[in-house]
Amino acid sequence: MQYMLLAYTDPKGFAAMKPDDAQKAMAAYAAFGEALRKDGLLVSSNRLRPTADSTTVRIADGKTRVLNGPYAETKEELGGYFLIDVRDLDAALSWAARCPAASHGVVEVRPVWAM
């Protein structure tokens, strides 16, 4: 069963860190991803650029509208994801709790739609 762990964090918090702390924070994410990979549970993962680099596209009345910025402005934004393959929701939740984002943001656990 695949679940997407969506890591929502406040990018300002990260930007305000001293380089040393920022490196530690990145290392924590790397260790989390590595632990998933070692257990053979990681399908894929990526860190996302901040929403300042985001662009949204919508077609209305046959016209393509391209807008600068994210779909929704929120304090905490989607900063990355881990797509994992585990037994059930409990297993997914226990991995979500280990994700560093759970400590300084929130992690949303979404089951992947089985086709």
Next chain:
Amino acid sequence: MDIGEGDGRARETAESVARRSYGKLVAFLAARTRDVAGAEDALSEAFASALAHWPANGVPDNPEAWLLTAARRKSIDTARKRRRGEDASDHMKLMADELASANDNEIPDDRLALMFTCAHPAIDAAIRAPLILQTVLGFDAATIASAFLVAPSSMSQRLVRAKTKIREAHIPFRVPERADLRERLDAVLEAIYAAYSEGWSDPAGADLRRRNLAEEAIWLGRLVVSLLPDEPEALGLIALMLHAEARREARRNALGDFVPLSEQDPSRWNTAMIEEAEQSLHRASTMHAIGRYQLEAAVQSAHAVRRLTGRTDWVAIERLYEALWNITQSPVVAINRAVAIAETMGATAGLSALDEFVTDSRLAGYQPYWATRAELLARAGNVSEADAAFERAIGLESDSAIRRFLQKRRANLA
């Protein structure tokens, strides 16, 4: 259709199996297919087909196994329709094997696992109790809706949504491991207690459905204790429910009027229930892990002691509410503690304990807060403020028997 003797017996057997085994069969099927709604549908079709077959062919030797076989066939069909793609046939084979592996004479009891699924933290807390009532006890959405004062359509919608989430998010069917057990058990006990409370709030004793809900909640509490015999809080909850249930009849007099606990005739309390409650609480206390339900049951026990000594043990009650307050910080507990303080140290002391909560917005619309305030003010001789507090309490009460009781108290003020 002509209902002959055979039909009658078939129906009776089907109904008695339904009563006894419904939750067990749903739990067995759902634990293997992860599909609660599908299990319920399969089972109701199995019951319908039993009613069609049994009158003609006789009631089978093992009706439970017959129903399970019929329901099993049906749920494999349903899952086949839902599943498509490459892994469908493998998955189907696995599921069919798993469903077939159970010995028909001994259907494994997965009801506890089912309750943990329904009370999973990923399920909306407000729907956990209704979900348990429906899946384990077979209550229909309309009955549950009326007990929880929710519109039937929105109740059934919320139940459907929760079952879809169980299936699609793969919420597991299992009793949690030791590390999580206590916390998860709390949610199960909370759901059972919520069901009991709904069944208890019927002072007129007129609503059979509610009373049934209370009995079923006690049955669920007993089930949890029988499956997890070493959990002190489960024992505490059963003790609490039995103590309350023991006083059900004494809550109203011959005219149907509400009688508060302090004025109840202890000879009308159910002794057998009180004794069972006391035994459960005693067993819980030997496990040395105090908790909310044990403390609340101990309060009830201190009230019940009046049947033996003629006096309520208010000193113990005050201490117990103090401990409960430390655990829960609940304003409802604070009100009860104030009542106990009024008994041990006088109405004025009780009132000042209550005054600490005068600004708590959660209590502004809470009838027992105003009724308690009114009683204590009256005892302290402050008639005009007592009158205002009674008025507020009466305005907030929805039960006519309690409203009448409060009105009588108010009229007696002067």
